[in-house]
Amino acid sequence: MGSDSEPEIEQNDELQKFLGTTSFGKQTRQKPKDDSVQKQVESTKRSVPEESRPGKASRKAKDSDDDSDDDDDESDDEDEFPVSHEMIIKTHDKAVTAVTLDPSGSRLVTGSMDCSLKLHDFASMTPTTIRAFRSVDPTESKSSNAESHPINQVIFNPISAGHILTTTALPQARVLSREGDMLVEFAKGDMYLRDMHHTKGHVSEVTTGTWHPTDRNLCVTAGTDSTLRIWDINNARSQKEVIVHKSKAAGSAGRSRMTAVAWGSPMQGGNNILVATALDGTMSMWNGEGPYSRPAAEIREAHAPNTWTSGVDISADGRLVVTRGGDDTIKTWDTRKFKQPLATISHASTSAQYASTSIRFTSNSANIITGSETGHLHILNPATLRPELVTPVTRGSALITATWHPKINQIITGSANGETHILYNPNTSTGGANFVMSRAPKRRHVDDDPNFTTDLSQGISNDAVILPGGSAPSATSFAARHPNVGLTASGRSRDPRRPHVPQTTPFAKGNPDEGYVKSQIPLSSLRDEDPREALLKYADKAKNDPLFTNAWKETQPETIYAEVSDDEEEPDKKKQKQ
Template structure:
């Protein structure tokens, strides 16, 4: 048989056998994986009954072709062609933040947790959070209850600090790894003058970092105050700004709903802008003085509506607000009297008070969500939509963020989903990096549902030897701590009991031996006090210490003798 005929016969066998030995490098089809993350086009609107679409004319065909070209241009202009989905929360995602380098994503939710995600550690098959933190149940907190998370913000100057705002009077600063660094003080609610309290006396609604000073941040609360804090001093705020409401019958107090602290990119004075529940919008100089606003608009939005979003443009000239009166308004800081532009936009602040609105990194566009789950990219001059794309249809879009370095858009929705929108042509790292990695290979031993079944316990005739099944299971659990867990960190097995976390406070508790050896009279805790006193009864009778002066003069106690007819009185029953 000729060699050519032999090779043709054994071609299938040769393709099956390995061509080399040793560890094989894993390669990923990057283009195919990125194509899988491409977003599906929006469904075409349904035709109404009795109306037919006429596309026979050449003009309509030309317009359709031009629309298709415009859509392709929009995909290249805005990073919305592809997406990566994160399902790490159980309830609505109310806030999201990225560090300036774009490597770490932190999200907050109404499930009272803060999730930490690292793009460098994720693969297309392992998109999950590496840590979950309950910010109100950490060491040093006086509250054991959990509360919803309103806002999380990375420090733009020092990425190692994260400002966390929850439904409590105390804001907190965490590290990028989820460790509590600072918990600001709580004020005295019985003091009438709010300038004299050391912190908020009511719930904090929002906050912002100083744009140029790494140590300063501001928080706004329902006690009608803005408080500027030094992250290195948690005992008292640095400045107090009391916003006085002009509504009759409010006693000069109102709830602060949104705050923004901006600095012009080309230099200049910082701006501090805040909105209140009475519909007012106030502006202060970012560096002070704060005794009175530099400009104040009394009826910026409708009274008693929650203005959930405020943001300042990169040049410091424009301010955009999203009110609870179903309007979006654009303001000029140089003529802070009346809005430049006003458009109608349905609000979701009554149900989700953290619904925000943001400028793009270059302030060339404005981003916000809608109650229908669409992402709206608006023109800052006219506030008209340049692009409306569905993200979570039927579920309100709460929070939006456009990261400058990654050129990617992060959205959080009421259905507990976090979407990272990107375009492989104009975006860098982030979700694009995750989708460019090879999927993580899983061995069959990594699935405990296939390797062990302890539903009926261990049989009695089984032999357990040291280093056997139990040791193997223990070492497996040590090597694979996340196997068998959901993306949110919960066990997939409902029979698995809850294992309490070992906190540093529990580690500092002294043991019994230390108490017995080093703490005086500690053994008295285990003694019966009655027996401890009765063992000195005989000594007290022979050698009275306190009644020795009346020993010779004390009369002898004489008891009446009982006759034969009389019975001994019954002893009183001891009440137990």
């Protein structure tokens, strides 16, 4: 045996079992088993019947003669649409009317008829903690008697992820930060002015809104005052442009409610277009950069009059427009021949109950995505409007809004039962729900169990003292023995008799600084000026060059005052009445 060879040591399993695996030095943390994560992902797999895929069935019938490619076609069809798995978020009490994701797909914001916005961060979620990290009421006001209103539209800025446009039943739309704080509140117009061109803002409810496709500072809002208003978020006191829709419907007095608006720009460049629909059935199109004095094209009765056209969208190439009307139809239009629809199909509308029912093109305009009153998700062919995929999401509950995020390749839906569903495919989707469900289950610490912790918010009582050699007076936790003391895990009081603490108003969150006051409030610098000094600095000029007494300057007699010496006595004061 050579000197370089190492001696072989006989392995003793019993000795190793007795000593354990404890060792010294730097240790490598064992990774969680892939089996647990795989089971976790498989638990979210959807069980969808085969008959809910008419597009897939038709392609199979067409390729029935070629048996060699059946397996490849089936796998391609499964990966074409990310609907194999789903993650459910139950954070709202009423119908979810709007969903939006930031451009990176890391933050989700949902709006509901319960008058609240829920902010979700996928990075902080785990499979056991699927919930919102903040709830915001965008209609909160300085007035303590202010009422909350349902959310009509919520949409992230496609260029700047720090701005969220929010519209409610109020005439003032707001721009929030990605943390839910209010940044901008647009002005309200004078309701007593007849001409809407002269008002500085909407005078009635704002139904919807959207962002400019290329300018991060511009957005447009549609209101029930028959106007579209283009805003610059840097100047919220007045709109930048106002577009007044003049209705020709009988008995409308020239006004009609604006129901939907879309602002699109071709991906290959060119002029962007602005399309809006009204309650009288009219659909109008303007050049996105103006002028807005009259529409470039207009279609009377694009949908049935007095029906709510809830959804409108523009394709990525700027050539197609899709609308979903309250007359139970979906139509596509060619912007180059803006007269007759290219295709029309019958589709039951839910705009009578939910005015924010949406319809959208995908990012590459290869499909159209929308929901139905039965809770099914419809993915349509934009050329023929035939369904490529119809899959149930919330059976028996209307699916109101749906969007397909291109970066994470996931479909987010909002339904009338208050649920938000995120459909994904573990093989083709990245981030979002796939990231949450692929995380290893969190190991519970002993301190996470409230039964083994003590609530010290009310101090330590004599019952909580454990004497040496004794035992705890009760096996139950402090929270179980005192159900009305302290706070819950969400921060709410356990005592139902405790009065509601009013929320902090936006004014109290941050007072305007000196720079803001000087730049936004005219003549604000006069508050720091001494009025006596302001007048005295013109004393010499008034004496040398009088303005009002210049006519008799030469003939004005010199004023002579009586001189009083110190020896003279002061005049007697008036005697006080007795």
